[in-house]
Amino acid sequence: MSELDYKIIVGLEIHVQLATRTKMFCGCELVFAAEPNSRVCPVCLGLPGALPVMNRQAVEFAILTASALNCKIAEFTKWDRKSYYYPDLPKNYQISQYDLPVGENGFIEIPIAEGQTKKIRILRVHLEEDAGKNLHGENFSQVDLNRAGTPLMEIVTQPDMNSPQEVSTLAVELQRIVRFLGASEADMQKGHMRFEPNVNVVIKKDGSEFKTPITEIKNLNSFKALEKGTAFEVKRQLNEFLDSGEVAKSGNKKTFGWDDTRGVTVLQREKEEAHDYRYFPDPDLVPVVVNEKWLADIKSGLCELPLAMQKRFTADYSLGDYDAGVLTADKDTALFFDNAVKAGGDAKRICNFITQTGLKIANEKGCRVSELGISPQRLAELAKLLDAGTVSATAAAAIFEKMTQSDEMPQQIAESLNLIQKSDADELKKIVDDVITANQQAVEDAKCDGKKTKKAYGFLMGQVMQKTKGTANPQIVAKIMDERLKSI
Amino acid sequence: MDKKKINIEQVKQVAKLARLNLSEAEIAQFSTQMSDILQYVEKLDRLDTANIEPLAHCLPVSNCLREDIVKPSLGTEKTLANAPDSDGQFFIVPKILDEAGGP
Ligand SMILES: [Zn+2]
Numbered sequence: 001m002s003e004l005d006y007k008i009i010v011g012l013e014i015h016v017q018l019a020t021r022t023k024m025f026c027g028c029e030l031v032f033a034a035e036p037n038s039r040v041c042p043v044c045l046g047l048p049g050a051l052p053v054m055n056r057q058a059v060e061f062a063i064l065t066a067s068a069l070n071c072k073i074a075e076f077t078k079w080d081r082k083s084y085y086y087p088d089l090p091k092n093y094q095i096s097q098y099d100l101p102v103g104e105n106g107f108i109e110i111p112i113a114e115g116q117t118k119k120i121r122i123l124r125v126h127l128e129e130d131a132g133k134n135l136h137g138e139n140f141s142q143v144d145l146n147r148a149g150t151p152l153m154e155i156v157t158q159p160d161m162n163s164p165q166e167v168s169t170l171a172v173e174l175q176r177i178v179r180f181l182g183a184s185e186a187d188m189q190k191g192h193m194r195f196e197p198n199v200n201v202v203i204k205k206d207g208s209e210f211k212t213p214i215t216e217i218k219n220l221n222s223f224k225a226l227e228k229g230t231a232f233e234v235k236r237q238l239n240e241f242l243d244s245g246e247v248a249k250s251g252n253k254k255t256f257g258w259d260d261t262r263g264v265t266v267l268q269r270e271k272e273e274a275h276d277y278r279y280f281p282d283p284d285l286v287p288v289v290v291n292e293k294w295l296a297d298i299k300s301g302l303c304e305l306p307l308a309m310q311k312r313f314t315a316d317y318s319l320g321d322y323d324a325g326v327l328t329a330d331k332d333t334a335l336f337f338d339n340a341v342k343a344g345g346d347a348k349r350i351c352n353f354i355t356q357t358g359l360k361i362a363n364e365k366g367c368r369v370s371e372l373g374i375s376p377q378r379l380a381e382l383a384k385l386l387d388a389g390t391v392s393a394t395a396a397a398a399i400f401e402k403m404t405q406s407d408e409m410p411q412q413i414a415e416s417l418n419l420i421q422k423s424d425a426d427e428l429k430k431i432v433d434d435v436i437t438a439n440q441q442a443v444e445d446a447k448c449d450g451k452k453t454k455k456a457y458g459f460l461m462g463q464v465m466q467k468t469k470g471t472a473n474p475q476i477v478a479k480i481m482d483e484r485l486k487s488i
Numbered sequence: 489m490d491k492k493k494i495n496i497e498q499v500k501q502v503a504k505l506a507r508l509n510l511s512e513a514e515i516a517q518f519s520t521q522m523s524d525i526l527q528y529v530e531k532l533d534r535l536d537t538a539n540i541e542p543l544a545h546c547l548p549v550s551n552c553l554r555e556d557i558v559k560p561s562l563g564t565e566k567t568l569a570n571a572p573d574s575d576g577q578f579f580i581v582p583k584i585l586d587e588a589g590g591p
Contacts, residue, residue: 020556027559036577040567041559057556078544085507087581100544134584142578145567276505281544289550 004242005204008234010167010197011123011159014174015152016184017130017192018061023149024129025052025095025285032190036144044149046090051284058127058151059102059288061183063298065153066103066125068177068305073103073295079285082277087143088132096154098279101126108157109307110173112166114321115314117307120170121158128152153183159198164234167197168227176306180331188222195220199233200248203241211248212237217265219257229258233265309334317347326355336370336379345380346387353379357400372404379403382410389473395419421473425480428464428472432480435463436488447485457481494522 022029026043042050063073080098106122130150135142155174161167175193178184186192200214217233220226233256240246256265304312306328313324313334328334333354340350358369365372382403386396391414402413414420422428436443445456464477499519503510510518561567564577573580 022556022558027554027557028561029558035564037564037567037579039561041561045562045567053552053554055556056553059553076544083505085505087579087584135578136584139583141581141584142575143581144578276501278505283545285545286547286549286552287544 004238006238007202008162008164008199009159009202010161010164010199010230012157012161012167012170013196013198014155014157014171015130015194015196016065016155016174016178016186017190018058018151018153019182019184020055020057020061020151022055024055024058024127024151025149028149030150031146034146036142037146039146040148044090045145046092052095052282054285054288055151060298060301061151061181062102062125062127062153063290063295064181064301065155065178065183066106067295067299068181068302069103069106069108069122069125069155071103071106071122071125073290074100075290076100076287077102077290078287079282080279081282082128082279084277086131087141088134088145088148090132090145090148094129094131095282095285096128096279097126108170108173108177110166110169111307111310111321111325112169115311118160118166120160120166123156123158125153125155128154164227164230167230168223171195171223171226173307176329180303180306181301191221193221195226197226197230197233199230199237201234201237201241203238210241210245212241213246213248213252213254215254215256215265217256217258218268219260225258225260228263229265232263236265303331306331306334309338313337313347317341317351319347319351323351323355326359327351330368332368332370336368336376339376340379340383343377343380345376345383349383349386350379353383353396353400357397361401361404373407374400374403378409385410385414389423389475390414390421391419392421392470392474394470395421418469418471420471422468422471423473423476425476428468428477429480429484431464431467431472432477432484435460435467436484439463443485443488447488492519492523493526494519 020030023039023044026041028039028041028044031039043052066073077097077100079095081093082096082098083093085092101124103125104123106125107119108122109117109119112118130147130152132143132145132148135144157170161170171193175186175188178186184192196216196218197220198214198216201212203210203212215233215237217229220229246252255268257268258264259266310321310324310328313319313327314321317324319327327337337350337354341347354369358372362369362372379400382396382399385391385399386393390411391399395414395417396410398417399410399413399419402417403410406413408416439460442456442459445452446460447453460481461474461477464481465472465474496515496519499510499515499522503515568574568576568579571579
C-alpha cells in the first residue's frame with residue numbers, strides 16, 4: 001500500500017439514545033432488558049387510531065445537544081414518516097425528521113494530539129424513534145417491541161475526519177458531551193450509541209485524483225469496532241481500487257456490515273428500491289415551534305463542556321493532558337476535582353488521589369468518586385496534610401480509604417491510626433544512631449562503593465522505618481542517615 | 489412507450505414497496521386510475537403559489553407536548569393478544585432474510 005498516495009475521508013452518523021424515562025411518542029417506560037413486549041402500548045404497537053404525542057424532554061435534550069454542538073436551532077421543525085417494511089417496525093413507517101431537523105450547521109471540537117484540537121463540522125441533528133428488536137431463530141424470527149419508539153437523536157457530521165483514530169476520538173468526545181449535558185447515559189453496553197461511518201479514499205495516481213466508491217459501515221457498537229471497522233474498510237477499498245479501478249459515481253455507494261468476531265467488513269446485499277423511503281409530513285403530529293424564551297430556557301441547561309474543562313485543567317492547574325482527560329471523562333468527577341482544588345488542595349495531589357486511589361475504590365463500589373462520601377473540602381485537607389509532610393503518600397492513601405467510611409477530618413484519622421509522620425529531627429537522630437550501632441556490618445557495606453551499597457543502605461532505612469512503625473518522614477530520615485554515614 | 493403520468497413500471501414499483509401482489513389487469517387499471525387522479529389534482533397548478541409557505545400541517549396548532557411521565561403499558565399478554573403467532577414472549581414472524589432494515 002505504501003506506493004499509493006491517498007487521503008482517508010470519513011463522515012459519521014451517530015444514533016444516541018436520549019435519557020428520557022419514557023418513549024418518544026407514548027408514556028411507555030424505557031427499561032433495559034425488561035420482559036419482552038412488556039413496555040408496549042397501542043401507540044408504539046402501531047394500532048389503528050392510536051395517536052402519538054411528543055415527549056417534551058426528548059425535544060429539549062435534542063435542542064440542548066444541538067446547541068452544545070454549535071448548531072443553528074430551527075425555529076420551526078416538523079415530523080415526517082419514513083416508510084419501509086420490516087418486522088420490527090409495526091407502523092411500517094418510522095417517525096423521523098426529513099427536511100427540517102432540530103439543528104443544522106454546527107461543529108464539534110475533538111482532541112487530536114497533546115493540547116491540539118480539530119473542528120469537525122456537524123451537518124445536522126434530528127430526532128426520531130427507534131425500531132424494535134429482532135431475534136433470528138432457525139426457522140422463524142422473534143420480535144420484541146419494547147425498544148420501538150425509544151427517542152433517538154441522530155447526529156450527522158460532514159466528511160471531515162481523515163483517519164480511523166479521528167473517527168473514534170469524535171465518538172468518545174460526543175459521549176463525554178452528551179453525558180455532561182445529561183442528554184444521554186451513552187452506555188455502550190446498552191446500545192445507547194450506534195455508529196455508521198461513511199468511508200472512502202482519495203487516491204493520487206499518475207497526476208490525477210481517484211475517489212473510491214463510498215461505503216457505509218453498519219453494526220458498529222463500540223469505539224474499538226468503529227476504529228477497526230473504518231481502518232479495515234480503508235484497506236479493503238485501496239485493494240479493491242488496485243484490483244478493479246472502480247471509482248465513486250452516483251449509485252455505487254455500498255453498505256457493509258462489520259463482523260466483530262472475524263474483524264472484517266462484509267458486503268450487505270440491498271435491493272435497489274431499499275432507499276425509496278417516500279418521506280412525507282406526519283399528519284398525526286403538529287409542528288414544533290421554538291421561540292426565543294423556550295430556547296433560552298433550554299440553553300440554561302448548557303454547562304462547561306468537557307474539552308473546555310480539560311483545557312482549563314491543563315492551563316490553570318498545570319495538569320498533564322492525560323490526567324485532565326481522565327478527570328473530565330465524567331462530569332461529577334471533574335466537578336469534584338475542581339471543587340477540591342478550589343477548596344485549597346494542590347491540583348496534582350488531588351488529581352493523584354482521584355485517579356490512583358479514588359477511581360479504584362469507586363470502581364469496586366460501582367459508583368463515582370464524588371459519591372464515596374468524601375467532600376471536596378475534606379479531600380483538600382488531606383492534600384494539605386500530605387503537602388506539609390504530616391503524613392506520607394502511603395498513609396494518605398490509607399486515610400483516603402478510611403475517609404470513605406467516616407466523617408472525621410483527615411488529621412483526626414491520621415492521629416487515631418497513628419499515621420502522623422515523625423519529622424522531629426532530634427527523635428529521629430536517636431533512632432538512626434541506634435540502628436547504626438546495632439548493624440555495623442550493614443554500615444560498612446553501605447559506606448564502601450560496592451555491589452552491596454544500595455542494598456545495605458536500604459536495609460538501614462528499613463530498620464528505621466520499622467522502629468518508627470512506618471511513621472518516620474523518609475526524606476528527613478534519609479538526610480540524617482546520609483549525614484551520620486558520612487561522619488563515621 | 490407508456491405516456492400515462494403513472495406508467496406500468498411505476499405502479500409495479502409502488503406495489504412492490506407496499507408489498508402488494510397485483511395482477512397484470514390490476515396494474516393496467518391502477519396505472520389509468522392513478523394517472524387520472526394526478527391529472528385531476530393538476531388543476532391546482534393554475535394557482536400561483538410562488539410566495540406561499542409550504543404547509544406542514546393542516547391545523548394551525550403547534551407544540552403539542554407531553555411531560556416525560558410513565559404511563560402504564562399493555563403488558564406482554566395483552567400486547568401479544570392479537571398477534572397471528574407468538575410464543576408468549578415474542579411476536580413470531582417468518583424468518584427474516586438478510587435485507588437491510590432498521591433506522
Ligand atoms: Zn407505548
